[in-house]
Amino acid sequence: MASEAVKVIVRCRPMNEREKALSCQAVISMDSPRGQCFIQNPGATDEPPKQFTFHGAYYESHxxxxxxxxxxxxxxxxxxxxxxxxxxxxxxxxxxxxxxxxxxxxxxxxxxxxxxxxxxxxxxxxxxxxxxxxxxxxxxxxxxxxxxxxxxxxxxxxxxxxxxxxxxxxxxxxxxxxxxxxxxxxxxxxxxxxxxxxxxxxxxxxxxxxxxxxxxxxxxxxxxxxxxxxxxxxxxxxxxxxxxxxxxxxxxxxx
The missing domain is CATH 3.40.850.10 (Kinesin motor domain)
Known part of the structure; x- marks a missing residue:
């Protein structure tokens, strides 16, 4: 049964103060309704992002x-x-x-x-x-x-x-x-x-x-x-x- 299955979710937090001070760049985006997470290589913006699918994907606003x-x-x-x-x-x-x-x-x-x-x-x-x-x-x-x-x-x-x-x-x-x-x-x-x-x-x-x-x-x-x-x-x-x-x-x- 689906209710008994192992479920895996991912949650992305906002940048902390150290990361902001270092001017870090966000490379993650999400399609929460579909449970998908995308990671973009900042050194290869012309390449498509890597895509991962979970039972749930929660971004900073969640x-x-x-x-x-x-x-x-x-x-x-x-x-x-x-x-x-x-x-x-x-x-x-x-x-x-x-x-x-x-x-x-x-x-x-x-x-x-x-x-x-x-x-x-x-x-x-x-x-x-x-x-x-x-x-x-x-x-x-x-x-x-x-x-x-x-x-x-x-x-x-x-x-x-x-x-x-x-x-x-x-x-x-x-x-x-x-x-x-x-x-x-x-x-x-x-x-x-x-x-x-x-x-x-x-x-x-x-x-x-x-x-x-x-x-x-x-x-x-x-x-x-x-x-x-x-x-x-x-x-x-x-x-x-x-x-x-x-x-x-x-x-x-x-x-």
């Missing part, structure tokens, strides 16, 4: 709200129904991955995908009938191939990746924190963000060189319509799902 509604919303909605999903931000140093995932408060249209996912999840929890939810979160960092729990008692402790025959691949010792509101999620994310390893790069002096994964774990208990014979109890459907929100490490360049 905001995170639009990206969430068109791309992320169906995925997070699926998570609230018991399906796993992952949103993975990938790109060059300073390309705007953390801006898209974390976002800013003002203007509201640029609120990030992660806080929007928090709101989406708890709106679903509040609106659901005959259904109970247990929502827990975890936040880990992979830095120089070491895994750390950003919410653990000892954030410097290195954790190990394990594989279980039933639950699959997991991080041994990773802490899970029960949350009941958007505000709790935001406080936990802020705590983890402060614990991330931060390194200096020419593109962005606050750029983190780590790979972070914030995971929303949902357990869904839906009361069925049929009683179990002779027990007086109603059947209960139990589902579990994960929403992985990934901010990928920056790619080193010669810039």
């Amino acid at each position: 905001n995170t709200e639009q990206i969430y509604n068109e791309i992320a919303y169906p995925l997070v909605e699926g998570v609230t129904e018991g399906y796993n999903g992952t949103i993975f931000a990938y790109g060059q140093t300073g390309s705007g991955k953390s801006f898209t995932m974390q976002g800013i408060v003002d203007p509201p249209t640029q609120k990030g995908i992660i806080p929007r996912a928090f709101e989406h999840v708890f709106e679903s929890v509040q609106c659901a009938e005959n259904t109970k939810f247990l929502v827990r979160v975890s936040y880990l960092e992979i830095y120089n191939e070491d895994i750390r729990d950003l919410l653990g008692a000892n954030t410097k402790q290195k954790l190990k990746l394990k594989e279980h025959p039933e639950k699959g691949v997991y991080v041994k010792g990773l802490s899970l924190h029960t949350v009941h509101s958007v505000a709790q999620c935001e406080r936990i994310m802020e705590t983890g963000w402060r614990n991330r390893a931060v390194g200096y790069t020419l593109m962005n002096k606050d750029s983190s060189r780590s790979h972070s994964i914030f995971t929303i774990n949902m357990e869904i208990y839906a009361v069925g319509r049929c009683q179990i014979p002779g027990s007086g109890l109603w059947e209960t459907e139990h589902r579990t799902s994960l929403c992985n929100l990934v901010d990928n490490p920056r790619i080193k360049t010669g810039a």
Whole structure:
């Protein structure tokens, strides 16, 4: 089904102050309705631009709200129904991955995908009938191939990746924190963000060189319509799902 397919989008940010000071030239154009991105070689303007097609192409004028509604919303909605999903931000140093995932408060249209996912999840929890939810979160960092729990008692402790025959691949010792509101999620994310390893790069002096994964774990208990014979109890459907929100490490360049 198309709704279950992997989708790849591209987002182009505006030039930063350093690029403006260097009088850099824009070489990218987009046809958003068709999901196409064009890159022109500035040294060969007589040649046709290279063309790439994605599930979505978002230029400087597009905001995170639009990206969430068109791309992320169906995925997070699926998570609230018991399906796993992952949103993975990938790109060059300073390309705007953390801006898209974390976002800013003002203007509201640029609120990030992660806080929007928090709101989406708890709106679903509040609106659901005959259904109970247990929502827990975890936040880990992979830095120089070491895994750390950003919410653990000892954030410097290195954790190990394990594989279980039933639950699959997991991080041994990773802490899970029960949350009941958007505000709790935001406080936990802020705590983890402060614990991330931060390194200096020419593109962005606050750029983190780590790979972070914030995971929303949902357990869904839906009361069925049929009683179990002779027990007086109603059947209960139990589902579990994960929403992985990934901010990928920056790619080193010669810039």
